[in-house]
Amino acid sequence: MSSTLKQFCYTASQRVMTGLAQELQIYPNVHYRPAGYNTARVLSLRLVGVNPHFLPKIRGMQLPLTMWAGLSDKQRIRIGWDGQGIIIEIPKPPCFWQPVTIEQLEQRHYLRRGIIATLGMGLQDEPRRINFQEATTAHVLISGLTRSGKTNTQRLIAWNLARNVDPGQSRLLIFDVAKQGHRWSDFAQVAHLAHPVITHLEEADRVLAWLAREVLRRGAQSQTSPRLFVLIDELKALIDDSPLAADHLARLAATGAEFGLHLVLATQYPQIKMLGSAELKRNLSIRLCGKVDSADAAANALGLPDTGAESLQGYGDFLLRDFNGLFRLTVARLERRHVEHLPHSEARSLDLPSLEEAHEGVQDLSRPRNEPDPLEPEQVALALFEPMGINRLAYQLGIGSTKAKRVQQFAAGIRRWALANGFTRLELDDPVPEDTDSKGVILRWPDNGQDSGRFIPAAQPYLEDIS
Numbered sequence: 001m002s003s004t005l006k007q008f009c010y011t012a013s014q015r016v017m018t019g020l021a022q023e024l025q026i027y028p029n030v031h032y033r034p035a036g037y038n039t040a041r042v043l044s045l046r047l048v049g050v051n052p053h054f055l056p057k058i059r060g061m062q063l064p065l066t067m068w069a070g071l072s073d074k075q076r077i078r079i080g081w082d083g084q085g086i087i088i089e090i091p092k093p094p095c096f097w098q099p100v101t102i103e104q105l106e107q108r109h110y111l112r113r114g115i116i117a118t119l120g121m122g123l124q125d126e127p128r129r130i131n132f133q134e135a136t137t138a139h140v141l142i143s144g145l146t147r148s149g150k151t152n153t154q155r156l157i158a159w160n161l162a163r164n165v166d167p168g169q170s171r172l173l174i175f176d177v178a179k180q181g182h183r184w185s186d187f188a189q190v191a192h193l194a195h196p197v198i199t200h201l202e203e204a205d206r207v208l209a210w211l212a213r214e215v216l217r218r219g220a221q222s223q224t225s226p227r228l229f230v231l232i233d234e235l236k237a238l239i240d241d242s243p244l245a246a247d248h249l250a251r252l253a254a255t256g257a258e259f260g261l262h263l264v265l266a267t268q269y270p271q272i273k274m275l276g277s278a279e280l281k282r283n284l285s286i287r288l289c290g291k292v293d294s295a296d297a298a299a300n301a302l303g304l305p306d307t308g309a310e311s312l313q314g315y316g317d318f319l320l321r322d323f324n325g326l327f328r329l330t331v332a333r334l335e336r337r338h339v340e341h342l343p344h345s346e347a348r349s350l351d352l353p354s355l356e357e358a359h360e361g362v363q364d365l366s367r368p369r370n371e372p373d374p375l376e377p378e379q380v381a382l383a384l385f386e387p388m389g390i391n392r393l394a395y396q397l398g399i400g401s402t403k404a405k406r407v408q409q410f411a412a413g414i415r416r417w418a419l420a421n422g423f424t425r426l427e428l429d430d431p432v433p434e435d436t437d438s439k440g441v442i443l444r445w446p447d448n449g450q451d452s453g454r455f456i457p458a459a460q461p462y463l464e465d466i467s
C-alpha cells in the first residue's frame with residue numbers, strides 16, 4: 001500500500017471514529033471494536049459487537065460523518081448493517097481505486113464451472129456470484145444510472161455462462177435494440193449464442209414470440225435444458241416500442257424458470273410503470289443495483305429501504321440482493337480480449353415465426369382474462385388522494401376503465417372504513433414503496449393535529465371534505 005493511501009485510510013477512519021465519539025458519544029472499545037478493510041473502492045470500517053440500536057442514530061449522521069471523514073462533496077459515506085456489525089464505508093478518492101479484473105478472479109480461482117456467474121469481489125475480497133443452479137435463482141434485474149456499469153455487468157454474466165458451460169447446456173439470446181448492439185459486437189461468433197444479437201424491433205418481437213412458444217413446448221415435454229439466458233440491455237427501449245414485449249416478458253418471467261429460461265434485464269428505470277407490469281417485477285428476484293440518484297430510486301431498484309445504493313460510486317460499484325441477503329461488490333471489468341477467448345463457432349439462427357405470426361400469437365397465448373389482475377398501491381393512492389372521474393383516473397394511470405372502477409371502489413371502501421372508525425385524516429406513507437414484500441396499500445392513519453406527518457398538497461382539499 002502506498003504511503004499516501006495508508007495515510008488516507010488512517011486519517012479518514014480516525015476522523016470518523018472521532019465523529020462518532022463527539023457527536024453521538026459512541027466510543028471504540030467501549031461500544032464497539034473497530035475493524036478496517038481497504039477494498040477496491042472503499043475503506044470499510046466495521047463496528048464489531050455494537051448494539052444495533054445505534055444504527056438509526058448513525059444513519060442520521062451520514063452527512064456530518066462524511067464531513068468528519070474529510071471527503072469531497074461528491075462522495076458520501078455509506079452506512080449499513082451486516083448482521084453482526086455496523087459498516088461504515090468511506091469511499092476512497094478515485095486515484096486510490098484498485099481495479100477488479102478478470103485476471104484477479106482467475107488467479108484466485110473464483111470462477112466456477114457450471115451455470116454460475118462470478119461477478120466480482122465483496123468488501124473482504126470474497127467472490128460474489130449469481131448461481132443459476134440454485135432453484136431459487138430465476139431472473140435478474142440490473143439497475144442503475146447510465147455509466148453505473150450495467151452493460152458491463154450483463155456482459156460479464158453472459159461471458160461466465162459461455163465460459164463455464166458447454167454450448168449444449170447454456171444458450172444466450174442477447175437483445176440490444178436501443179444501441180443496436182454496438183457494445184455486444186464481440187459476442188457475434190460466440191458458440192453459445194442461439195441467434196445473432198437482436199438489434200431491431202421487429203426481430204425482437206419475433207424472438208419473443210419464439211420464446212413464448214418455446215416455453216409452451218418445453219412445458220409440454222417437461223424439458224428444462226439447455227438453459228436459455230435472455231439478456232436484454234436497455235430494457236425500456238424495447239418495452240416502449242414493442243407492443244408485445246411487456247406482456248411476453250411478464251409471462252416468461254412467471255413460467256419460464258421452471259423450464260430453464262432465465263431473464264437478465266438491464267435498465268435505468270426499474271419502476272413497475274417502466275417494466276410494464278408488477279408481475280414481471282415481482283419475478284425478478286435477484287437484484288443488482290449500481291449507483292442511483294436517490295434513496296427512493298434505490299428502494300425501488302432493490303425492493304428494500306435504506307440500502308444506501310444512492311451513495312455507491314458508479315463504474316461497477318454494485319449491491320447484490322439475493323436470497324442470502326444484501327451484499328456490496330465491485331464488479332470486474334470485462335474487456336473484448338476476454339470475450340475473444342470464449343469458444344467460437346459459425347453464427348446460428350433460430351427458426352423464427354414471421355412478424356404476422358408473432359403478432360397473432362399474442363392473442364392466442366394471452367393469459368386468461370377471467371381473473372382480474374391485482375390493484376397496485378400507487379393506483380389506489382391516486383384514487384384516494386386525488387378524487388377524479390373514472391375516465392381521468394384510467395387515463396392518468398394508463399389502465400382500462402373497468403380496472404379504474406375497481407380502483408375507485410377499493411379506495412371508497414378505505415375511505416368509508418376511515419370515517420366509520422373516527423379518523424378525520426387520511427395520510428399516505430410517502431413515498432409508496434412500489435415493491436415491498438407485503439402486498440396491499442401502505443397507509444398511515446394519524447388521529448391528531450397538523451404536526452404529525454405531512455400532507456400531499458394536491459390531496460388537501462379532498463381530505464378537508466371528509467373531516
Ligand SMILES: Nc1ncnc2c1ncn2[C@@H]1O[C@H](COP(=O)(O)OP(=O)(O)O)[C@@H](O)[C@H]1O
Nearest residue numbers: 145146147148149150151152315316331332333
Ligand atoms: N466493473 C467496472 N470496473 C471499472 N470500470 C467500469 C466497470 N463497469 C463499468 N465501468 C466503466 O464505466 C463505463 C460505463 O459502463 P457501462 O457498463 O456501459 O454502464 P451502463 O450500461 O450502466 O451505462 C464503462 O465504459 C467503463 O469505463
Ligand SMILES: [Mg+2]
Nearest residue numbers: 150151152233
Ligand atoms: Mg448500458
